[in-house]
Amino acid sequence: MSEWQDWVTRLDSAADADVDDVIDELAAQILASPPDPSATAVAMRALASAKSDLSVHSAAIALAYTASADDVEAVESLERAFEARRRHAFLAPSLLGTLSLLGLRNAAARVGVTRYLLRLRTEDPRPLLMAGLKAIGLLCDRENEPALRIKLFALAGSDDIAVRAEARQQIAMLKLADALLADSHAGLIASLASAKAAFEVAGESEEVRPDASLFRLMIDAVLQFDGIEFNREAAAVRVGHLVSELREMGGRRAEQIFRMDRSPAASQIAHRCEVVASALEAAAKEVANAARWTNFDRSVVRLAECYSEVRYRSAALPGYERTGQTIAGVADQVVKLRLGPVLARKVGRESFEEVIRHYEAGESLPEVLSGLQELQRVALEVERSGTHSLSEEAIGNIKALAAAAGCTPEEMIRRFSVTIEQNDEDRLAAYAKLLPSPPGKRSMKMPLPTIGIIVALPEEFDAMRAMISNENRYRAPGSGGGREYLLGDILSVRQGIHQVVIAQTMDMGNTSAASRASKMLMDFDELDAIIMCGIAGGVPNPADPQEHVRLGDVVISNRKGVVQYDFGKQKGRVFEERHAPRPPSARLLEAVQMLEQDKLSGQRPWDAHLRNGLAARSLTIPNPSTDVLLDAKSGHVEHPAVAEARPRVFLGPIASANVVQGDFRKRDQLRDQHKVKAVEMEGYGVADATWEFEKAGYLVVRGICDYCDVRTKHLQTDAWKRYAAMAAAAYVRALIEAMPGTQRNG
Structure with a gap:
């Protein structure tokens, strides 16, 4: 927040002649950083202060990029800017396009831009109509909007050749999107044929319309592959002709086919024609011997990829090149949903x-x-x-x-x-039971994972691994990192079995944990809970023996969940915390409650799991001499004596932030203000991810390896890390065991 506050000061103190320079520099800084809603206020101020057209454009893009999905003030700021410049040849289209991009993820912006789009008339300036048509295409692709589709068809009757061509292109793109939602093979073929006809109409609307031509050719290729089982030789010849057409089109220079703003993806498509042609040519050579559906499937998949690239990639949206991160996120949410069951x-x-x-x-x-x-x-x-x-x-x-x-x-x-x-x-x-299960592997029907476990460190992963049986590595489909998992079993003491999935974050911190949890929820549809398991700093309370957390103890988040203490607003020297409450899973808390009930009668199943885990890894309890607690003057504090066996198990709020906490004063402040029992770096990310997906709950289980005190960390963290990780993993196993599992069927 302080970083953006400095920009407010620079804006306020800048001379009139320098304001636009400051705004352009600010916009570049915002767009070069991850989207940060705390920058919205200064972006709105920049938009209101901008004097030149280019600075207004830059400020608007920065505001749309950084505004959150529920930010109404940012939407109102963009609407005011558009209203004030509605007749401006350059800024009106630019601001309308910017508002539509925000509308992809902000409901208020969607309502506002829809209102403007429905007011468009065929006599409006061409640049505004062109921007409006692209916006209608984007929004109708996000959700079915009958009123906007009607407007699209109305504008397709414009007397302006360029406007009419763009409208027909958007209609064809939507027909292709509808085809990708087909729920049967026959429906897919019929819809693709309809989309092909629409692209033919769009291609004939202008002298040069390469984007329409490319899609027409690609759909034609898809349909040819579908006919391979009937006449492979004829289909192969036709694919060869398509390759020639693509090469001819791609051979033209991009600047020759790029006409003003009529075809926003034209230059990109021209460069891709040779690549597409080569791929089709290679497929055609294999047609005679290949399985029919294999080539058909791949051609449909490539068609969908090309559609998403043209529709959502920043290269297809001139003037918005720096919004790639936001557009990529929208594409993940939109395109995946639109690929349909077929x-x-x-x-x-x-x-x-x-x-x-x-x-x-x-x-x-x-x-x-x-x-x-x-x-x-x-x-x-x-x-x-x-x-x-x-x-x-x-x-x-x-x-x-x-x-x-x-x-x-x-x-x-x-x-x-x-x-x-x-x-x-x-x-x-x-x-699939075509191959006998290896010794020790599951030999009966297994359910899909219902419980996910996320860790941040290799030591935590290894500890949790020691608690499962029948482990199997699995990589989920998809590109990039964060796709590797370990599947395993935990038998329930109440009959049945749980299959769990374990994953390690790509890095420490709440952001990485949220990303890992989100991917896990997308990769495993049956998950109803995610447990964040690992080490943390303990929050001691020697004045209250019953609440005094020590090294090796285990802390579980209670109903108050996780406190994100680095999220809030800086008011001068005072930081006002504004974390949103995220209560843990009721089901997991009930299981914790059952273990607490059993503990009163001396039942501590996690003790046996901890002993076995330590033995399996040749580990022992660390030297007690390292369990040092210091007061404010660096004097040693005696640990109060308690009768309960160790490791003790505590329930309470857990503090979380993207910093390694080493300030004992901050630790004690968190204890006094929030009653926290531990401090860590990933729990809130998992809590936030499960809350946003709504289909799963969470719980945080932490083993204590230090006291969040830089004066003693060198003695404690490394010495206690593996023991604390094993203690937390042992409790997680006991917790999962306490819940009824899925029955096996022989």
């Missing part, structure tokens, strides 16, 4: 085809290969028929496979569906 299945089958190819290329078991191929063929038969009725031959083969696996045919298909995207050769085959 496309999702195709991606899964493409992944499964990779598995089969690995088996064919390697020295894998013949019976496994034939089993996988049969499952593949049956799945294709089901989809192509649009029903679940199979041929007698397929039913007989599936029954034979199911009998060998000791399960029903329905269960065989279910296992195939569950594991189709795992793309892990022998492991996938073992899951």
Whole structure:
């Protein structure tokens, strides 16, 4: 906050001649940083103070970039700027486009820009209409807006050639988006044919319309691949013709086909034509021997990728190049939702085809290969028929496979569906029961993970790993990091079994933890709880023995959850905390309550798990001489004596921030103000992620490795880290064991 406050001072003190320079520098700083809602106030002030057109443009972009999803004031500021410049040839289109981009994630902005778009008339200036048409396309792609679609068709009747062409292009793009939502193969083919016709109309609306031409050619390629099973040679010839057309179009110079602002993706598409043509050419060479649906699937997937790139990538939005991070986030939320059930299945089958190819290329078991191929063929038969009725031959083969696996045919298909995207050769085959389970691995039906566990350090990961059985590595589909998981079992003492999934964050801190939790929730649909497990700094209270936390003890977040003490507002020298309450999972808190009840009768199951975990890793309890607590004058403080066995278990609020806390004064302040029992760096990120997804709860379990005191950290953190991590992991295992698990079916 202080960083942006300095910019307010610079704006207020700048001379009139220097204001725009300060604003341009500020906008560059905002756009170069991660989106920070605390910069919204200074961005609004910059927009109100800007004098030149370019500075107004820069300030508006910065404001749309940094404003939060529920910021109404930012929306009102952009609306005022647009109203004041509605007839401006440059700024009116720019501000309308900026407002529409914010409308992709801000409901108030969406309402405002929709109001302006519905007021557009064919006699409005061309630049404003062009910007409005692109905005309508973006917003209708985000949600179905009948009124905006009607407006789009109305503007398609404009006498202005460029406006009419842009409107028709947006109509074609929406038809393509609708096709990707088809719920059947026949529906997909029919919708793609309709989209192709729309792109043909758009392409004929202007002398040069390369974006429409590219999509027409790509859809044509998709449809040709669909016909390969009927006449492969003819389809291969047609694909070759398409390649020639693409190369001819891509060979033109980008500046020759880029006409003003008529085709925003034209230059980008021109450069991609050769790449697309080469890919199609390679596919055409394989047509004679390849499985029909494999090429069709891949062509549909590539078409969807091209659609998302043109629609959402910043390169397709001239003037918004620096909003890439925001647009990428929107694309993840929008495009994935729009890929529809058919496309999702195709991606899964493409992944499964990779598995089969690995088996064919390697020295894998013949019976496994034939089993996988049969499952593949049956799945294709089901989809192509649009029903679940199979041929007698397929039913007989599936029954034979199911009998060998000791399960029903329905269960065989279910296992195939569950594991189709795992793309892990022998492991996938073992899951589908085509391959015998290795010794010690699960040999019965297993549910999908319902409990996720996130750690931040390798020592924490290893401790949690020591608490599970039947472990398996798994990488979720998707690019980038944060996709590796460890799956394992924890048996319930109340019958049944829990399958858990463990993941380590890419880095320390709440931001990384929130990202990891979000990916975990997206990768595992059945998760209903995430536990953040690991080490933390303890908050001692020697004046109250019953509340005195020591090294090696375990702290669990209570109903007050996690306190994010670095989130708030700086008022002069006073920092006002503004963390939002995020109560933990009621189900997990109830399990904690049961363990607390059992503890009163001397039952402490985590003690045995801790002993076994330490023994498995050849660890021992650290030297008690390192458990040093200092007062404000660096004098030693005696730990009060308590009768309870150690490690003790505490319930209470846990403080969280993106800083390693080493100030004992701040520690004690947090204790006195919030009653916290521990201080850590990831809990609030997990709490926030689960709250935003709404489908899962959370809990934070921490083992204490130091006292948040830089004077003693060198004695304690490294010495107690592994023991504290094991203590927390042992409690997590006891907690999960206390809840009823999923029943196994033989």
